[in-house]
Amino acid sequence: MIVDKKEFSAFIYKMSCLEYTYSTIKNGDKNISLSKREQDEIETIINHSLHRKLLTSSKRKCFGSKVKLTKEAQALYRKLKEYEYLIDI
Numbered sequence: 001m002i003v004d005k006k007e008f009s010a011f012i013y014k015m016s017c018l019e020y021t022y023s024t025i026k027n028g029d030k031n032i033s034l035s036k037r038e039q040d041e042i043e044t045i046i047n048h049s050l051h052r053k054l055l056t057s058s059k060r061k062c063f064g065s066k067v068k069l070t071k072e073a074q075a076l077y078r079k080l081k082e083y084e085y086l087i088d089i
Helices: 003-014 018-025 036-047 049-060 071-081
Strands: 002-004 066-070
Touching: 002 003, 003 018, 003 049, 003 066, 003 071, 018 036, 018 066, 036 071, 049 071
Parallel strands: none
Antiparallel strands: 002 066
């Protein structure tokens, strides 16, 4: 999978904001309801810093204006992509 480098950088930044967004949802500041499964997945993403692992795994694969993702990085990217809608930049 090949992703535009600018979009990828913006995505990593968004995912770094996930912990703050999740805390505002849990505190009731945002009116979004999450299922137990979604809460567990988001907590796993935060606790294991999956966005950092994604960035690290793809750093060596950069060329030009594109980022080539390994199969492992693709799986992380897709998992994180599911929760992109929670972050308002």
